[in-house]
Amino acid sequence: QQQVKQSPQSLIVQKGGISIINCAYENTAFDYFPWYQQFPGKGPALLIAIRPDVSEKKEGRFTISFNKSAKQFSLHIMDSQPGDSATYFCAASSDTNAGKSTFGDGTTLTVKP
Amino acid sequence: NAGVTQTPKFRVLKTGQSMTLLCAQDMNHEYMYWYRQDPGMGLRLIHYSVGEGTTAKGEVPDGYNVSRLKKQNFLLGLESAAPSQTSVYFCASSYPSSGGPTGTGELFFGEGSRLTVL
Numbered sequence A: 001q002q003q004v005k006q007s008p009q010s011l012i013v014q015k016g017g018i019s020i021i022n023c024a025y026e027n028t029a030f031d032y033f034p035w036y037q038q039f040p041g042k043g044p045a046l047l048i049a050i051r052p053d054v055s056e057k058k059e060g061r062f063t064i065s066f067n068k069s070a071k072q073f074s075l076h077i078m079d080s081q082p083g084d085s086a087t088y089f090c091a092a093s094s095d096t097n098a099g100k101s102t103f104g105d106g107t108t109l110t111v112k113p
Numbered sequence B: 001n002a003g004v005t006q007t008p009k010f011r012v013l014k015t016g017q018s019m020t021l022l023c024a025q026d027m028n029h030e031y032m033y034w035y036r037q038d039p040g041m042g043l044r045l046i047h048y049s050v051g052e053g054t055t056a057k058g059e060v061p062d063g064y065n066v067s068r069l070k071k072q073n074f075l076l077g078l079e080s081a082a083p084s085q086t087s088v089y090f091c092a093s094s095y096p097s098s099g100g101p102t103g104t105g106e107l108f109f110g111e112g113s114r115l116t117v118l
Helices: none
Strands: A004-007 A010-014 A019-025 A033-038 A045-050 A056-059 A062-067 A072-077 A086-092 A107-112 B004-007 B010-013 B019-025 B031-037 B043-049 B064-067 B073-078 B087-094 B113-117
Touching: A004 A086, A010 A019, A019 A033, A019 A086, A019 A107, A033 A062, A045 A056, A045 A062, A045 A072, A072 A086, B004 B087, B019 B031, B019 B087, B019 B113, B031 B073, B043 B064, B043 B073, B073 B087
Parallel strands: A010 A107, B010 B113
Antiparallel strands: A004 A019, A019 A072, A033 A045, A033 A086, A056 A062, A062 A072, A086 A107, B004 B019, B019 B073, B031 B043, B031 B087, B064 B073, B087 B113
């Protein structure tokens, strides 16, 4: 049973465009929803995260939108740049579950110059 | 500040051989995790630890064992390697969500250990 479903699997965007990646979760006990960015040959690194008490969080060009009733959250990258080309993972975890994170399958983003 | 360090970075094994991956963190994190990453399958949790001397099974624990004798180290062992264990292994650590300075469950990852089993 996959608890976090991520789409699309891959995404190609022109420089300056908007990149949107979506995730859906099943477990209503999840209370922390991070997005990780991974470059080739490196480990994932936290990009931005949200808790379910807010519907949106913005950090620079990166925004998380969160819909608690639909059990969905998404990452928006505004003014996408070639340096944003990476694999993005959504995740979900619960304070009551030792912080174990369940990850989506990942989205490979390519930003064309 | 090294963060999370994994050794070795690359290893090739023959079926049936054993090996140990070492993870060391210098951030005084309570929690440590071992994930495996396979193409198109995201990161799957193998084993985790919530403190020194404790370990627990994750999503895909079969064929692996772990130990956490010291707070800063988390070892992942393969007793009899199989080709299905060919993967990239990532160690991660974190504070408890409510107990750390950031108040989040942010995971800090190592750079990975690429294992090939022939």
